[in-house]
Amino acid sequence: MNNSLYFNLNSGVSGDMLIGSLIDLGADIEILKKTLNKIDKGLSIKTNNVLRGLNHCKLVEPIIPKKLDKSFNWDELKRFAEYLKDEVFVYENLIQTIDLIKKCESDVHGSDETKPHELGNFDTVFDIVCFYKCIEILNIKNLYHSGVPFSQGEIKISHGIVTSLAPVSLNIIKKLGIPIYTTMKNPNFEMCTPTGLSLLKNFNHNESISGAIQDIGYGAGNKDFDSSSNSISVSWITSNDIDNLKIIETNIDDMSAEYVPYVFEKILDSGANDVWSQNILMKKGRPAFKISILCHENLVRDIINILKKETSTFGVRIYDTDREAFERKIESISTKYGNINVKLKLDSNEIIGVFPEYEDCKNLAKVHNIPLKVIFDEALKQFNNLPR
Secondary structure, X not given: OEEEEEEEOOOOEOHHHXXXXXXXXXXXXXXXXXXXXXXXXXXXXXEEEEEEOOEEEEEEEEEOOHHXXXXXXXXXXXXXXXXXXXXXXXXXXXXXXXXXXXXHHHHHHOOOOOOOHHHHEHHHHHHHHHHHHHHHHHOOOEEEEOOEEEXXXXXXXXXXXXXXXXXXXXXXXXXXXXXXXEEOOOOXXXXXXXXXXXXXXXXXXXXXXXXXXXXXXXXXXXXXXXXOOOEXXXXXXXXXXXXXXXXXXXXXXXXXXXXXXXXXXXXXHOOOOEEEEEEEEOHHHOEEEEEEEEEOHHHHHHHHHHHHHHOOOOOOEEEEEEEOOOOEEEEEEEEOOEEEEEEEEEEOOEEEEEEEOHHHHHHHHHHHOOOHHHXXXXXXXXXXXXXX
16 A cells, blocks of 8 residues: 655645644654754754634744754754764755755855855754654655745845745755746745745655545644635545556666666665666677666656766666555664664555564664674564564
């Protein structure tokens, strides 16, 4: 069964609205607090139940200690990631998101020396950390969204008067390929913030989604308008439909195999579902290897560019394939060596397979300097001891 999230961004997008909707959907706020405490013990989050129009929403309120309530430069913002190195998913996305915003801001000003200005507040780090931790808690890989509103008014920022879809926001929309639509709603209000838009970087921007809605969450914006509901919704969608994906292939006989792991890493970082290699014989009996990539259609061009630049290939083959992914979920198991994520294979909610996550076990084996099998066995032992 495929699980996806679909965000309706009818009223725009901001970090707090995204986080509020995910908490309303079921992301555990206590887990969020523990992650924030790694940065600073005084850092926390609370939510309020509010109405936006007829929608019952979660309104997020950051609790930021005084020493963090100031402006930071780009390097200082990224430095907060050092507190979250054990939270690999959040750590990597915090750095990538700040780099994305910085690049788009620099492009607007034509200089790499530009300052974050409003984006330098700790709120930026808070929004990025909480959003990606919520996604990790819910364990949803497929993210979709509606188009974002292209509002027509003006707002005042540190640079002066700009369009309500600020230049850096426009640049993020352009860079990520986010679809837009025109609206006159709340014309002199920033409906789409740069941080909110940057959090869409891992979404499927132009693919359709089908399935059944299992649950809905609502996130509120800070402002409350009489004329509209300043909120967004997120729907948890499940589908047994078979995915239509792309396979990209290329044969290589004139490149050192030492480069292959690096190419694989770049391809997986781009968002591909899978990548693998096979030994083959090419014409004239030359030994070679075939690289194959499974991905969604929107990633095809990015992956082709990686193969073009990072390998010696002169071309690729692309064809359609259907995939049915079996039902799964992740549970975190506490062991004497540390926490280990365990992947569960399900059939109608019945567990039919248990597989400790390799990377978690490998890291703990290195930390404790003990055999990898010991970690795997301990994870399975502790899982089997849990009440079911």
